Amino acid sequence: MNDTPEENTPPLDFIRQRVADDVAAGKNDGRVVTRFPPEPNGYLHIGHAKAICLNFGLASEYEGGVCHMRFDDTNPTREDAEYVDSILDDVRWLGWDWGENLFYASDYFDQLYEYALVLIRKGKAFVCDLDHKEMAAHRGTVQEPGRDSPHKSRSVEENLDLFERMRAGEFEEGSRTLRANIDMASDNMVMRDPVIYRIMKVDHHRTGDKWCIYPMYDFTHGLSDSIEKVTHSLCSLEFQVRRPLYDWFIDEVGVECHPQQIEFARLNLTYTVMSKRKLLELVEGGQVEGWDDPRLPTICGLRRRGYTPASIRTFCERIGMARRDNTQEVALLEHGLRDELNRTAERRMGVLRPLKVIIDNYPEGESEELDAINNPEDESAGKRKVPFSRELWIEQTDFMEDPPRKFFRLGIGREVRLRYAYYITCVDVVKDDAGEVVEVHCTYDPETRGGDSPDGRKVKGTIHWVSAQHAVEAQVRVYDHLFMAEDPLQAGEGGDWKENLNPDSLEVLDGCKLEPALGGSVAGDNCQFERHGYFCVDPVDSAPGNLVFNRTASLRDTWARLQKRAGS
């Protein structure tokens, strides 16, 4: 009794279902063409990753399916080639390939101009002399219809002439626009004679000074989809009201290919913000150190933090696809990451907050090497040697003079196991003037070499350690959620959302002691510091002899959770 394939396949989301239906019905000759259409005016974040994985993923599920990479670069005042490169990098890093299909809406400016002429000749577009303010006044409100522009009834010839002269640069910026001739009384504000072209005497990052009029999004986007023979044009919910306009342009221009726009809910994540504007505010306000700050949900930030492309793709698959507003818990993202890293990351020992341990009965000046397993989840990762000697570093939190119940770690008179090494028993402590324990004296049991005792006695705790004379020093940056509130935008009465910033979102630890195997770490390396979490070498600030690690994610810490619960 085997499961049928159907039972193993997750159900299709509403978009995939619809595409499957279209293909089954022979629509578009069974072709599937999608596109990812960013504007090159900022950095990609994980919300974009959702759209990227949807568009590229969906296309990849069909024989011959393709996903185009297209830049919606119709507003030269806010766009820049710099962003094009970073966006391309990010999409590639996520693991997607657009092949030959890299396009720019600006590639279509000539064609789009011709399309505009078609509309004018049909009487479906007119040149309007209203300025910004006047146009707004004519537009009406959501509850009241707008009024026709006084120029709406210009002749086709006059419109053709004026539009050509707009293109020739005869008119001032803002003095004239080309508008669609639709309906100023429409319930849908978007249909109230929207602007198609505006005058902008600005160089474009690709077309230079060729144009001084630029097409608007609504006109450009759908027709670009049509030019590229896109079959399914997937976008986020806020474009829903614009679908009638998307369809209107395509129908009125009379192009043969009419892609289907389908909207889905964009991604929100707990403990962070996603809007471009707010991200920019954090970067410019200095609350973070740049677009690639590891606390940001930007793709470059996640990459620097140590997130893997696969974990982000898995996340995008698991969150599903629907039309309702949603806020995903970061915990789901983190879970996928840990799940992957648990399988792939090699284990190392690193002491973040060092406390000196001296093994009184271990000979001075001697050392030995012990075997340590690189990855218990993957035997092929093999073993390594870890040096042991009389003076060690352990974690400050692994010793307590006056331990609470169920504390399995080191305390006076207690015995614990040093991971892969020996059982040690604490016999004494040395304190500084302030009464802080600065040195812990222990004895070790030579019979327990490797971590097992021949007499079968058990120890409850196993702690990590690093030999003091062999330790490699490093800076470790411990990251936590950028905001303290699940929904940072939910600020108190009159409050600023930035008041929800987590003051402890970054803790920089210097003088951390790492096992020597980590000495040659370079950018791109990652590992698990046992009992701490997953870390990666910071690609920007780390250098040989000046190692910097970022904490990608902590391990689940049941003990800390219990402690916290008992404390509060």
Place this chain on the structure above:
RNA sequence: UGCCGAAUGGUGUAAUUGGUAGCACGCCAGAUUCUGAUUCUGGAAGUCGGGGUUCAAGUCCCUGUUCGGCAACCA
């Protein structure tokens, strides 16, 4: 007091289109463990409200409520 859209455990997302409310994360408990990790077992927790149709409603109808989007020469 407009138009459009959406409401299923804490968070997401399914339910053969009218027929056993499933899955994942999170949470709780236990077992295992040389990582208080991992793994394993079990548990708590849900159809926005009110009517109606029907043998049968998360699903269909009516009605209410709540939430989101829309008045850039932005995308």
